[in-house]
Amino acid sequence: MGMTLTEKILARASGKARVYAGENVWVRVDILMTYDVCGPGTIGVFKREFGKSAKVWDPKKIVITPDHYIFTTDALCNRNVDTLREFAREQGLPYFYDIIDDPRGHWKYDASRGPLVRQHGSHYVGVCHTALPLKGHTRPGEVLLGTDSHTCTAGAFGEFATGIGNTDAGFVMGTGKILLKVPETMLFWFEGALQPGVMGKDVILHVIGEIGFDGATYRAMEFRGPGASAMNMDDRMTIANMAIEAGGKNGIFEADQKTFDYVNERVAANGTKKEYEAVTPDADASYVYNKKFDLSKLEPTVACHPDPGQRKLARELGHVALDRAYIGSCTGGKTSDFIAFARVVKGRQVKIDTFGVPATTQVVQDLRAVKLGDKSVWQILVDAGVRMTENAGCAACLGGPEDTFGRVNTPMKCISATNRNFPGRMGNRESQVLLASPATVAASALTGKVTDPREFWS
Numbered sequence: 001m002g003m004t005l006t007e008k009i010l011a012r013a014s015g016k017a018r019v020y021a022g023e024n025v026w027v028r029v030d031i032l033m034t035y036d037v038c039g040p041g042t043i044g045v046f047k048r049e050f051g052k053s054a055k056v057w058d059p060k061k062i063v064i065t066p067d068h069y070i071f072t073t074d075a076l077c078n079r080n081v082d083t084l085r086e087f088a089r090e091q092g093l094p095y096f097y098d099i100i101d102d103p104r105g106h107w108k109y110d111a112s113r114g115p116l117v118r119q120h121g122s123h124y125v126g127v128c129h130t131a132l133p134l135k136g137h138t139r140p141g142e143v144l145l146g147t148d149s150h151t152c153t154a155g156a157f158g159e160f161a162t163g164i165g166n167t168d169a170g171f172v173m174g175t176g177k178i179l180l181k182v183p184e185t186m187l188f189w190f191e192g193a194l195q196p197g198v199m200g201k202d203v204i205l206h207v208i209g210e211i212g213f214d215g216a217t218y219r220a221m222e223f224r225g226p227g228a229s230a231m232n233m234d235d236r237m238t239i240a241n242m243a244i245e246a247g248g249k250n251g252i253f254e255a256d257q258k259t260f261d262y263v264n265e266r267v268a269a270n271g272t273k274k275e276y277e278a279v280t281p282d283a284d285a286s287y288v289y290n291k292k293f294d295l296s297k298l299e300p301t302v303a304c305h306p307d308p309g310q311r312k313l314a315r316e317l318g319h320v321a322l323d324r325a326y327i328g329s330c331t332g333g334k335t336s337d338f339i340a341f342a343r344v345v346k347g348r349q350v351k352i353d354t355f356g357v358p359a360t361t362q363v364v365q366d367l368r369a370v371k372l373g374d375k376s377v378w379q380i381l382v383d384a385g386v387r388m389t390e391n392a393g394c395a396a397c398l399g400g401p402e403d404t405f406g407r408v409n410t411p412m413k414c415i416s417a418t419n420r421n422f423p424g425r426m427g428n429r430e431s432q433v434l435l436a437s438p439a440t441v442a443a444s445a446l447t448g449k450v451t452d453p454r455e456f457w458s
């Protein structure tokens with residue numbers, strides 16, 4: 001019996017000829033990512049267990065990206081970033097994407113300048129999961145761990161990527177190893193092409209609706225087939241990103257020429273490790289679930305309150321009035337997400353409060369550079385009435401402190417391009433968050449009700 005993509009990667013990383021689902025194996029880690037919320041805790045565990053003057057196992061394999069609770073006056077949040085800076089300096093970490101340029105300075109957000117104007121320095125990059133590929137830290141066939149559940153995003157690049165807690169991360173920091181149970185694999189076979197106005201987000205919302213928000217608990221979700229091969233890297237990232245919303249241990253696509261081109265370009269531009277070895281699944285690999293999905297039949301899809309498995313079609317929800325629309329996050333804040341949004345709102349006005357938060361600083365630059373007709377994507381959104389911030393980051397995707405840009409502070413209904421909608425996720429516990437594609441969020445912002453974007457798609 002052969003091995004799945006995930007089994008092949010874990011076999012190689014554990015030095016074995018083969019591994020079996022359910023087996024516990026010691027795995028060599030290629031990249032460990034942490035950030036401002038979990039980083040200080042991880043560092044605390046590392047120092048407690050390995051000693052105050054201990055050195056990390058390999059400085060080049062640790063990536064630290066402040067991104068979560070950044071643009072806030074909350075002093076404890078600001079201090080977390082300072083803790084990361086001190087650690088990066090002490091350990092000589094080359095891949096710390098600091099919010100300020102002074103390695104001995106202190107971070108303080110200046111609320112008097114308002115939330116829209118850039119407040120970060122030149123090294124800052126933005127949301128970890130979109131920053132990792134951008135900065136050349138994702139490679140096919142590798143093992144990437146992060147102190148965040150959406151670390152599974154990097155599975156888009158044909159690698160094993162999953163979230164771990166601070167205790168495990170502290171151990172990885174010191175040893176470069178982790179004990180992992182090999183997950184069973186579910187195969188999602190995609191055929192057909194997406195209709196105009198239907199995006200990768202619709203695919204994963206459809207899949208989660210199919211299996212439930214716990215339908216892949218501790219399983220690998222392997223996405224393959226001609227429909228998967230036809231997808232661009234952004235759509236693959238969106239889909240892998242939300243594997244955890246079905247409880248998945250990881251989500252993974254098979255690396256192909258698109259992956260290699262993307263990765264080779266980013267590692268060359270950033271001077272990161274160039275070598276990697278992709279894996280392919282065996283024809284006789286064993287799957288606990290195996291289902292075909294015809295992508296051409298999918299329609300704009302929404303996950304209703306209170307969890308990502310509450311699947312409905314956008315066109316069935318035209319009666320649902322909304323108070324707010326939000327585009328951003330590692331799931332829905334990429335350049336292609338904003339372009340889709342712009343195609344819908346171009347020349348029109350939003351009817352409800354609408355917030356736009358680019359995932360990375362590169363997205364901010366892209367949106368200023370890319371034009372639809374005679375206007376930049378950025379300008380199209382601003383002219384449509386979207387409040388666009390230059391401060392890329394997680395922002396209101398997970399609520400955060402009260403002064404977080406776009407945070408849902410009162411009971412309301414918000415349609416969002418983010419990935420998670422459990423009660424309180426974007427702030428107020430009485431609020432309701434509906435998850436949708438950037439195109440559906442845009443169309444809904446124009447009407448104030450849940451709206452199928454194909455009505456406005458151009």
Ligand code: SF4
Pocket residue numbers: 068127128129148150328329330331393394397398418419
């Ligand atoms: S954008 Fe949201 S989902 Fe992504 S890392 Fe930040 S808080 Fe998590």
